Amino acid sequence: MSIDWITVAAQIANFLVLVWLLKRFLYRPILDGIDAREVEIRQRMQEAVQAKEQAQSVEQAYQDKVQALNVAQSQMTETIRKTAEEQRDVLLAEAQKRLNQEHATWQAHLDDEAQKYIEKMHKAGAQALLLLTRKALKDLADEDLEARIAHHLVGKIKPMLPDLGRAAGRASEAVITSQATLPVTVEGELTTRLQRYFPQIAIRFEVNEKQAPGIVLRIGGAELEWTVASYIDSLDAVMQEQLATGIDATGKVP
Template identity: 30%
Template sequence: MLIDWTTVIFQLINFLILIVLLKRFLYGPIIRAMDERERTIAARLAEASRAEQEAQEHARVLAAEQKEFADRRAVLHDEAQQELDRWKDQSLDRLKEEVAAKQQSWQQTLDEEQETFRKKLKVVIGQQVFSVSRKVLADLADNRLERRLLEVFLEKISREAEGFSGDQGSVTIRSGFPLVDEEKKRLDEGLDKIFPGHGALDFQEDPALGFGLRLLTGDRQWEWNLSRYLDDMEEDIIQTLRRSP
């Protein structure tokens, strides 16, 4: 505890004065001193009360500020939580949309790949069918097929030779297989109907034609062979398969 030397000295002086005054005036000075003391104490009490009120007011203001800060913090927390929830919802929605878009793109790509594979498979199957067909027809080729080939060949020339006189010298007939006399005679008779008065027939064998015939006269040429026929048919069917769903 600190000693207030001023107060101590003041009390000592008062005490000495009191002794002197008591000696001289006795009660009068005592009463005046007591009144003065009461006024001093009252002033100090008033000052203390005022300080207490100020402290209470300051405490009230501080409490109000603390409450306002707490309320504001709660509001900010709620706003932040709401913003976070909105962000989570929006992010989740975007993620769902991205996943759905990727899934749709993947499905579309898969469908396209499956469709491409299906078309390629159809083409391959078609090619294999025609490859087998060629082999089977080549293996089964006999006189009946050869006679039918002659008829088809003559029909083709008859359809396409309109306006052509056929009197332009010799006629060359090339075949991919040996022609017997009966077949040569059939061709000669058939061409007489198409090109009356045509020149002599020159029969030649050309294995490159396969199961087919070629006629050359002047600057014209007619040809029919199984390989080309199947090629054309194969191309038509493959194009149809490629366009089909």
């Protein structure tokens, strides 16, 4: 057992060289690698935490947006429903109004048509009544209707003479109107008779096609007439009474 001091010196040098070599090629690379990996892992974990937080914030924002959209959708649906209801009510009201208007128009038209028909019926009834009366008068008494009307009108003047005289006042003309031109004989008789009562008054004859068949006398503010209009009214009343009480096909009243 001996110590070789040259070997000792060499071994000290060798050991120091080995320390440097291992420091250079082992410890530093390994420890630096571990440190770098730790830094990288820490950085990645930090990034992961940040990414997680970011994902959570994005998720929260998404949830908020979805919730806002749901709320907006509900509000929009409610608004649309209300608008639709209002629009439906408006349309229904307009339709009802238009229907009422059309109904009123239709009713007015119907009334107008009915009025026209009644007038037509009155006219036809009057003509028929006049024709039948004229025919029956001719057949039974061999007389003209117009002459009998004139005679009847003149007959009505006599009892009303004072009233007519007051009404005539200072009138200088009396007007006799008829639906058709009166026969000359009838005009003559009327002129003769009237001038017997009112000698100062001139007689004038007029034709009014709109007037009911018959004769109308106007002196000043007085008017005296005989037309079939009153008979037509009586005919209406009789027919309505007959229809109200009922009438069978044979014309017998039950």
